[in-house]
Amino acid sequence: MRRTPASPIELIERARSLAGLTLAELAGELHIEVPATLRRHKGWVGRLLEDALGADASTAQAPDFAALGIELKTLPVDASGKPRESTFVTCVELAHPDDIRWETSHVRQKLASVLFIPVLSEKGIPPGDRLVGQPLLWQPTPAEEALLRADWEGHMRTIRQGYAHAITARDGEVLQIRPKGARASSRVWGVGPSGDLELIQPRAYYLRTGFTARIIARSFALST
DNA sequence: TCTTGATCATTC
DNA sequence: GAATGATCAAGA
Numbered sequence: 001m002r003r004t005p006a007s008p009i010e011l012i013e014r015a016r017s018l019a020g021l022t023l024a025e026l027a028g029e030l031h032i033e034v035p036a037t038l039r040r041h042k043g044w045v046g047r048l049l050e051d052a053l054g055a056d057a058s059t060a061q062a063p064d065f066a067a068l069g070i071e072l073k074t075l076p077v078d079a080s081g082k083p084r085e086s087t088f089v090t091c092v093e094l095a096h097p098d099d100i101r102w103e104t105s106h107v108r109q110k111l112a113s114v115l116f117i118p119v120l121s122e123k124g125i126p127p128g129d130r131l132v133g134q135p136l137l138w139q140p141t142p143a144e145e146a147l148l149r150a151d152w153e154g155h156m157r158t159i160r161q162g163y164a165h166a167i168t169a170r171d172g173e174v175l176q177i178r179p180k181g182a183r184a185s186s187r188v189w190g191v192g193p194s195g196d197l198e199l200i201q202p203r204a205y206y207l208r209t210g211f212t213a214r215i216i217a218r219s220f221a222l223s224t
Numbered sequence: 225t226c227t228t229g230a231t232c233a234t235t236c
Numbered sequence: 237g238a239a240t241g242a243t244c245a246a247g248a
Contacts, residue, residue, distance in 0.1 A: 043241030169228045
């Protein structure tokens with residue numbers, strides 16, 4: 001674990017210094033073992049970069065860099081720079097949706113300031129051979145926040161009405177909701193149609209690839 | 225090929 | 237069991 005950066009500038013400079021390294025090179029410096037496949041190590045890339053950048057450890061419900069208010073997200077991209085996967089944001093709070101407003105929502109807090117680190121990872125490239133890309137510190141533009149908020153408000157309306165179980169990954173233009181649990185049979189308490197709590201499948205918010213693709217593309221346009 | 229729904233590891 | 241870090245894999 002590296003010392004935690006004292007300022008956003010220091011964090012970004014450190015992240016820039018990692019660009020061009022393979023994950024194996026980075027892991028070697030940190031004396032971390034490289035898995036042959038990510039199938040049983042799905043969060044490995046994210047934790048590797050957290051470690052390399054000195055994210056102050058897992059205080060629940062706080063950004064990765066708590067003092068800076070910055071969240072770290074690795075983003076697998078293909079050779080053309082397009083994200084290969086959606087981006088996990090946070091779990092959906094299903095139990096007491098009436099108390100939640102956008103301004104104080106976990107989604108808005110998580111996405112207020114995000115350091116995206118693209119990782120070039122075409123299908124078939126082993127984890128150790130994947131390349132760290134140039135970091136991008138992102139804060140939503142008013143237009144982007146409006147898109148996120150519109151989707152979030154729509155999801156929340158459905159959840160408050162007791163139909164969280166009926167939300168699918170097709171709902172939401174940029175912010176989708178998908179199942180998120182240890183198993184498909186996992187259950188948490190959530191509001192049902194009658195207004196009472198019932199056991200439903202846990203879910204989480206994800207950013208669609210199209211949304212993160214535009215963020216990445218915008219930074220590319222600025223840097224050329 | 226792309227997305228959706230499912231799954232894996234770790235920590236608390 | 238819940239939250240955080242994500243990617244897998246089957247079906248559309």
